[in-house]
Amino acid sequence: MMKKPLIIISIISLFLLTACGQKIPDIGDAGTNNITDDTAISGDTVSISESAYGDNPSQNSSKDGFKSIYFAFDNYGISSSMQSVISHNVNNASKSSSKIKLEGNCDEFGTDEYNYALGLKRAKAVKDSMALEGVDVGRTVIVSFGESNPVCSSPTDSCYEKNRRVDLYLIK
Numbered sequence: 001m002m003k004k005p006l007i008i009i010s011i012i013s014l015f016l017l018t019a020c021g022q023k024i025p026d027i028g029d030a031g032t033n034n035i036t037d038d039t040a041i042s043g044d045t046v047s048i049s050e051s052a053y054g055d056n057p058s059q060n061s062s063k064d065g066f067k068s069i070y071f072a073f074d075n076y077g078i079s080s081s082m083q084s085v086i087s088h089n090v091n092n093a094s095k096s097s098s099k100i101k102l103e104g105n106c107d108e109f110g111t112d113e114y115n116y117a118l119g120l121k122r123a124k125a126v127k128d129s130m131a132l133e134g135v136d137v138g139r140t141v142i143v144s145f146g147e148s149n150p151v152c153s154s155p156t157d158s159c160y161e162k163n164r165r166v167d168l169y170l171i172k
Contacts, residue, residue: 061151065092066100066168069126070161073107076121078129086126089168090133099171100135102126104144105151107160112146119144126166141171 062068067085069078078086093100104119123142131137152159 061162061165062167062169064168064170065095068168069122069166071122071164071166073109073160073164074118076118076125078125083129086129087133089126090130090135093130093135093139096170098139100130100140101169101171102140102142103149103167103169104142104146105149105163105165105167106147107163108147108150109160110147115146116144119146122164122166126168 060068066089069082069085069089071077072079102123104121104123106115106118106122109115110118120142123144127137127140127142130140147163150163151165152162
């Protein structure tokens with residue numbers, strides 16, 4: 001008689017333990033982002049809405065003639081729709097010899113550590129993309145603010161999109 005409750009408890013325990021073992025996605029997985037390691041960028045693998053963030057000054061948090069680069073949720077790959085903004089920033093960078101600060105930012109989803117790392121990877125992706133177009137990497141400095149530097153705080157998708165960005169500034 002005692003075997004039946006023991007079997008039921010064992011099955012319930014097994015069920016609960018396997019449910020807790022789900023894998024948390026790693027932001028460094030090459031299949032979900034277009035940077036396979038810390039030094040390389042490959043083809044476009046993400047998409048974002050075709051919003052004209054870079055062309056709308058009210059949605060651009062970069063300064064000194066630069067335009068912000070925006071990212072898809074949980075990604076640090078630069079989409080093809082942001083390539084023209086990268087080119088604009090490269091042209092703008094050529095007008096000065098000052099260093100350029102790239103600030104990675106995230107929306108509020110994820111832990112502080114996760115968002116800090118994601119912000120760094122976003123800034124590095126922009127740095128590498130600009131280097132491919134001729135900007136000397138010695139002129140760029142990257143920093144991450146994670147989720148601590150939002151430009152919008154409304155709980156809407158369009159607001160979250162504005163916070164997933166890299167801002168560019170001249171260091172004077």
